[in-house]
Amino acid sequence: MNYILFDGPSRNNLLPFTYTRPVADIRVGILTIRQKWESYLETTTTTVTEDYLSEKFPMVEMEENVMINASYLPNMELVEMVKDLKQNQAIFKDEDVIAFYAEEGQEDIDFENYQAIEFAQDIIIIENTWDIFSKNGAAIREDFSLITKDRTSQPIPSSNNIIAPENIFIEKGAKLEFTTLNASGGPIYIGKNAEIMEGSMIRGPLALCESAVIKLGAKIYGPTTIGPVSKVCGEVSNSVIFGYSSKGHDGYLGDSVLGEWCNLGADTNNSNLKNNYAEVRLWNYQTEGFAKTGLQFCGLMMGDHSKCGINTMFNTGTVVGVSANIFGSGFPRNFVPSFSWGGSGGYTTYLTKKAFEVAKVVMARRKLELTEQDEAILEHVFEDTKKFRRE
Template sequence: MNYILFDGPSRNALLPFTYTRPVADIRVGILTIREKWESYLGYITTTVTEDYLADKFPMVEMEENIMINASYLPNSELAEHIKHLEENQAIFDGDNVIAFFAKEGQDDIDFNAFERIEYEGEILKIEHTWDIFSKNGDAIKNDFELITKGRQSAPIPSSVNTIKPENIFIEKGAKLEFVTLNASSGPIYIGKDSEVMEQSVIRGPFALCKGATVKMAAKIYGPTTIGPYSKVGGEVTNSILFGYSNKGHDGYLGNSVLGEWCNLGADTNNSNLKNNYAEVRLWDYESGRFAKTGLQFCGLMMGDHSKCGINTMFNTGTVVGVSANIFGSGFPRNFVPSFSWGGSSGFTTYLTKKAFEVAKVVMARRNIEFTEQDAAILEHVFEESKQYRRD
């Protein structure tokens, strides 16, 4: 069977992260949503997404296809239901479709003509940007069970101080000495070829993905995920770095999500709680205004390729778009549009030519090419986000 993940109605609510990737390639827990589905289904998946992303994330259609709403995170029960879908059948979660059977070229889907199967089991769904960190604990636990089932952890070095070592899994090639790992509140996963430097203190649930680094004497509270080849230092609470992003120095990051290729300058701090303890509002791309989150704790949402200088301060509930460059004293406003250059005193447009020059250098340091596809995607984001910039 051919499985295709589609963005679904939550795509715009997940901006700025879905400016540069399909919903399926959001990382929550240890794995991306796509990696989870492929593990449960045992098949490679492709994607239905925005046209400007389709060259980099193509769809492969066959005579018979199962379409899956990528906002939903898989579990064993749901995956089995989906594997047994037949023609003109669809699985629903209330009014929302989770998955359906489609024939090649079947463009107009009338679900009234489908046999409706209600899924009544427990399920995780990523509908808003803040779901990425607020549901990360459950996602880490589920991924931990999936990845480690039937496998043996590498030995925990004798210098490592542990609590609940049975909830700790270390992949081959990982380096860690003279650190504290407390897995009493949730599992701790240390990925292949990653490193936890000495005197770091980590409380689970926690995931350190392949090639990532925790710098010396870092303090990390779960649920936190450090994506592949990212670096973190200082103090981190309930946050996610998708991959190839750096918070390498002292400073605080809490209840936050960073996309790929982001960099936080030394002593950058974000607020995750308002002074009056009120509900946090966050910029909503769909409505074009700030919307309620229902959360008391909510920090920074930063899109791919965005950076900030040393001593940058982010207020509670700040959204930064793609390829923004922020610097200077004071708090920048709570919504920084994509391709913005500046800080609290104001912003100008960060031209794509200059942004691409930086991206090429940054990615080359990790032996990854900044391709024409990448440039075309960012050019589209530049144009689409023009409405939010004020020069």
């Protein structure tokens, strides 16, 4: 069977992260949503997403296909139902479609003609940006069980101070000495070639992905995910970093999500609680206004390739788009459009030519390159977000 992950109705609520990737490639827990489905299904998947992303993330269609809503994270019960789908069958959760059978070239899907199979059990759904960090603990636990099943961890070096070692898994090549790891409240996963430097204090759940680094004396509260090749220092609580991003110095990051290729300057801090303890509102790209989150704690949402200078202070519930460059004194607005250059004193447009120059240098340091596909995606985002920039 051929499995295709589609963006679904939550795509716009997951901006700015879905400006540069399908919903399936959001990281929550240890793995991306795509990696979870592929691990359970034991096969590769392709994607139905926005046209401008489809060259980098193409769809492969075969005679028989199962379409899967990428907002739904897999578990064993759901995967078995998905594998058993037959012609004219669809799986629903309440009124939402999770998965359905489709034949090659079938353009019109009328669920009135489908047999509806209800999925009645609890499941993790990523429908809004804040779900990424608020549901991250549950996702880490499920991924930890999936990844470590029937496997043996590398030994924990004796110099470390350990609580609940049975909840700690270390992959080959990982390095950690003279750290404190407390996994009594949730698992700690340390990926291949990752490193935790001396003096760091970690409280699980934690996902430290491949080749990521926690620097000297960091304080990490779970649930937190540090994506591949990212660097983290200072204090981090209940946050998700997708990958290739850096918070390399002291400062606080809490109840937040950073995309890829982000950089927080030294002593950058974000607020995750309003002074009046009121519910946090976040910018919503679909309604073009601020929407209720239902959360009292909510910090920074920062899209790919965005950066900020030293001593930057982010207000509670700040949304930063793609490829923004923020600097200067004072608090930036709590919505910074993509390709903005400036800070509390005002913004100009960060032209793509300059943004690409920076991105190429940044990516070359990790032995990667900004491809023509990447540039085309970012050019589209630049044009699509023009209406939000005011000079």
